[in-house]
Amino acid sequence: MNGRFPIALHILTLLSKTEEELMSSDYIAGSININPALARKEISNLRNLGLISSKEGKSGGYTLAKAAEQITLADVYQAVMSQPVLGVAKNTPNPDCPVGKQINKKIDELYTDLDKILLKKLGSITIEDFANQFD
Amino acid sequence: MNGRFPIALHILTLLSKTEEELMSSDYIAGSININPALARKEISNLRNLGLISSKEGKSGGYTLAKAAEQITLADVYQAVMSQPVLGVAKNTPNPDCPVGKQINKKIDELYTDLDKILLKKLGSITIEDFANQFD
C-alpha cells in the first residue's frame, strides 16, 4: 500500500468530527500537512465512491456522504488501492522454466487470499470506531 | 509490499526443486528474468537470514540452508519487508489538530494488527507447499 491510505483515512476521520458544517480542502490539507490540490484529488476519488459529499462555490466544502459507522476501513482500503496489497508480480519470468511459467499465477492466487483476510479485518472497523480513538 | 517478495519467493522455490546440486545466480536470474547482480543481492539478503547457503568459486552456487518445509512464506515476507505492508504513515500532520496529533500512532497500531494477521497466514504456508503447486 502507499501513502494514500493514511491520507484518505485522515480525511474521513476529520470529516466525521464535524456533523453538519462543511470543511474546506485548505483546512483538511493543513491538518494532514499536504498540498490542498492533493487533498482535493483524493477527496474527489472518495466522492466518486460515494463516501464524501461536496459543495462548490463560496463557503463550500465537504462532509461525509454517509454516517461514520457505515464506512469501514475496507471501503477506504479499496478506495485507494489500485493493486493488491503485496504489490504485483510484475516480472516476466522465463516461460521455459516450469517455475517461471506458472509463478505469477500462483502469486496472484496467494495475494488474492491475503487480500481477503485483510479486507475481513478492515471491514470490521468503522470510521466511527477509528475516530473514537481521538479526543 | 514491493517486487522483492515475488523475487525472493521465486528464488527459494527454484532452490527447493534441486536437492543437492548448486544453482548459479545466472540460472536463477534467467528464470526470473532479472539481472544476475540483482538476484545475487537478494540471495545475499536471504543468506544473511539463514535461508540460503552459498559456495564461492568455480562451480559454486546456492542451495537452501534448511529444508523447504521449514521455511514459511512469513520468513520470506520478513526477509524482504523493511516496512509494514501497508506502507508507513510518513506525513507529518499538524500537531495542533487533535486528529493530526495522534493519527500516525493510531495508524501504526492498525498496521501492526494487520501485519500480525498476514504473518499468521503466511506462516502457515511453507516453501514446500508453495513449490508443490508446480509440475
Place this chain on the structure above:
DNA sequence: TTTACTGTAATATTTATTATTACAGATGAA
C-alpha cells in the same frame, strides 16, 4: 594460472509518488 563462479559497491536509469501551479466554474454576499 586459467576459468567460472560469488560478493559487493558504485552508478545509471526508469518508474512512481508527491508537490506545485494555474485557472475555469460555482456560489454566496456586498
Place this chain on the structure above:
DNA sequence: TTCATCTGTAATAATAAATATTACAGTAAA
C-alpha cells in the same frame, strides 16, 4: 453585477524509490 471564496481538474515539476547495469575483487576448482 461584480467581488471573494471555494471546488474541480489538468498540466507540469520535483523528489524519492525501485530496478538495472557495469565493474571488478575474491575464491575455488580444474
